[in-house]
Amino acid sequence: MAHAATLQIQQLSKQFDVGGTRLPVLENINLDVRPGEFVSIVGASGCGKSTLLRLVIGLDTGYDGAILLDGKRIAGTGLERGIVFQEHRLLPWLTVRENIALGLVNAGVSEREQREAIREHIVLVQLEGFEDAYPYQLSGGMSQRVAIARALVNRPEVLLLDEPLGALDALTRAHLQQELQRIWLREGITMILVTHDVEEAVFLGDRVVVMQPRPGRIKEILDVPLAHPRERGSAEFAAVKDAVLHSLLGEEARQAA
């Protein structure tokens, strides 16, 4: 099992410069993520949830506040933090195996260990037999599974998922949600998922962070005290989902007024 990290976001704020005026995108975000926890973040478009993830992964910089991984400030990108984007972003000139190997380019492990890690992760995402396929030969769901394998192959301490299933059809989405849960239960690393799908957030998360826009703030954080494996049809599941929707939509109704 990989080492799971503690992530602390303290008083995080960010502004964008749009044509001379400063637009607040995130305001005073405070979040403590426990090691091995699965946190879902939901919110309407424009609430800054993707920006938040990009700040944690280090692709965007320039913020006020602190982002701490195991107590240390993060600096730019790093192999201890992984991310799965909404688009699979597989390099089209590389096979499945070679794409996954990208995660190990700077890992400093031997050839043999690399091959072993790649093989393990192909099995983990259930793509045996497709090692030498090119991305153009894969479906959307399969490509996203390769992206997940690529993000996990170097055993990061925290995995960020930025609406990873948003570009897939409903059936594939439901299937991959179960896959993600299975993988998380097996690997035990800290995961943070950003999604606009409330059911997905409740199905996967230990806690659901509800964000509201303009500027992006955390409205409330709800616990999901349900056992694994989760049952979408149970009354308890529906109750939590309702609570989240209420928190979200209550805001939307007020925005419309």
Place this chain on the structure above:
Amino acid sequence: MQTSLSTPPWRYRRQLRGAAFPLTLLLLWWAAYATGWTESPLLVPPQKVVETFWRLAAGGELWHALGASLLRDLAGLAIGSMAGVAAGIVLGLSRWSRLLVGPTLHTVKQISLFAWIPLIMVWFGLGETSKIVFVSLAVFFPLLLNTFEGVGSVAPEFVEVARVFAFTRRQLIVRVVIPAALPSIFTGFQLALIYSWLATLGAEYMLTSGPGIGNLLTDGRENFWMDQVLLGVVIVGVIGFIFSALAGLLARRLLRWRGPQANRS
């Protein structure tokens, strides 16, 4: 199950359809001579062209000329490609060079290639060197420009993937930028291939020392040997066709990751 459409000759019906027009022209050409339609010495029968081919081939002059031309072509191709791709990568990677040098490049490329000949003659003389420089120049521009474009337009999404995996700048260039630019570079190479052959012949017309297919054509013209002229034309066309076919094959091999749609041509 064998249908009637898959038994020869119907299996090759597409090629037969394509060959129908040129074969008809050939027939008309032969018929024009055979019926004595005109007395002009400019009309030579197809048979004479074939005879000339055998004569020159057997005597070795044909291969000598062809060899000399191809050597010039390949030398210019090699030099121009390497210089063009290298310059394209260096210039394309830097945002500043794209802004500063870009406009100049786009302007200079408009200058007709043949306008460079007097300059080349003055600098490199009238011999082989000048011809090879000319061909290299013809190859250099398309490769420089296409590489420049390709390198400058790598998808930022891929660059972000490289950043997430902590790639060094060198790893980014070698593993992401250059492979992403390869389709553009290859388009440049296909253009360069065509231009190199045109430039080889052009150089042979203007700097007439030394053997070559161009000289074969020039001699034929000066002596009114229409059969030789026509033979030269046919050979030029065949070589051009072979080059294109080879380029297509190379493209399908190097760029097979794009899938069948992109490579259909």
